[in-house]
Amino acid sequence: MATFRKRNAKWQAQVRRAGFTTSTKSFHTKADALAWARKVEREADKGIDAQQRETLQNTTVSELLERYRDDVTPNKRGSASERYRIKTFLAQSWASTSLDKLSTKAFAAYRDERLLEVKPNSVVRELGLLRAIFATAINEWDIRLTQNPIAGVRFPRSNDARCRRLHNVELETLLTEACNCSSPFLNAAILLSLETGLRRGELLNVSIHHVDFELSTLLVPMTKTGRPRNIPLTNQAVTLLKGMQGKADLVDGKLFACTPNALRLAWERCRKRASRSCSSVADFRFHDLRHEAISRFFERGLSIPEVALISGHKDLRMLFRYTHLNPADVARKLNEGQANA
Incomplete structure (x- = not known):
């Protein structure tokens, strides 16, 4: 219940409610006092008392970002990219906003600004x-925001899924440059990626101890989904891995003695040199090798569940963006079926 008293030249508003801290504040006009009291009562209806309101007033978005970066991010896979995103957030004007003044409008404006700079998937x-940061603050840090400010923000529709296949001349050019480069691991990394469809991080964690040459399988212990998987190997992959046995680390059996960044730099140098004689390869990304591998699995006649076993996709619908089959190959299959009828 709110009460109002005129003291000296000001109006004092006081809000009392059972189970909540009494809130008192003075204003120059009664209208301001009434507006404040209504706001406090609305907050009380949502479970926010004076102490919690003070926390919201004295805490900025940047403090939440920094706490999440320091306490939560280090425990995640892909923490480096997450730290980079949080660094981007900290440079925004809304990072200095106190939590009691947060609005969905500010983040909707941020979305629109970022769409002019980066692709929808990045946004x-x-x-x-x-x-996730605001949800953690609300659910685990007892930050009593009335709602997650991102809940009302419309996410952009992703329209940047790539449809990039690797042509034979491009592969030959890349492999030639990879063999001639100073990075001894690059040629094998390209070939093994094409044969297995492994992600870059999974590829660099391949250990000879995880290869079963008798069964032609490879255990992938560290994955994007956090769950290990056992994948079948092609004959070419088995031959490649056998040839790499002598280069395995003596301690952990790792086959690629390089960091993700070293692989990225080696790939960029190789691609740049290859583009001099084959200009179309200039836009080919290392991750596109995984896309190419998965597309080839489908072209070999594997079913979606079989490809998912190799690729590690939990959502089978995601595999449809990889199934850019060659229409000429499909036509050949159709004609073969009619010829055999």
Whole structure:
């Protein structure tokens, strides 16, 4: 219940409610006092008392970002990219906003600004991270926001899924440059990626101890989904891995003695040199090798569940973006079927 008293030249508003801290504040006009009291009562209806309101007033978005970066991010796979995104957030004007003044409008404006700079998928990932940060603050840090400010933000539709296949001349050019480069691991990394469809991080964690040459399988212990998987190997992959046995680390059996960044730099140098004689390869990314491998699995006649076993996709619908089959190959299959009828 709110009460109002005129003291000296000011109006004092006081809100009392059972189970909540009494809130008192003075204003120059009664209208301001009434507006404040209504706000406090609305907050009380949502479970926010004076002490919690003070926390919101004295805490900025940047403090939440820094706490999440220091306490939560280090325990995640992909922490480096998450730290980079949080660094981007900290440079925004809304990072200095106190939590009691947060609005969905500010983050909707941020979304629109970022869409002018980066692709929709990047914006989706950034908004998803912000939503997770505020959810953690609300659910685990007892920050009594009335709602997650990202909840009302419309996520952009992702329209940047790549449809990039690797042509034979491009592969030959890349492999030629990889063999001639100063990075001894690059040629094998390209070939093994094409034969297995492993992600870059999974590829660099391949250990000879995880290869079963008798069964032609490879255990992938560290994955994007956090769950290990056992994948079948092609004959070419088995031959390649056998040839790499002598180069395995004596302690952990790792086959690639390089960091993700070293692989990235080696790939960029190789691609740049290859583009001099084959200009179309200039836009080919290392991750596109995984896309190419998965597309080839489908072209070999594997079913979606079989490809998912190799690729590690939990959502089978995601595999449809990889199934850019060659229409000429499909036509050949159709004609073969009619010829055999």
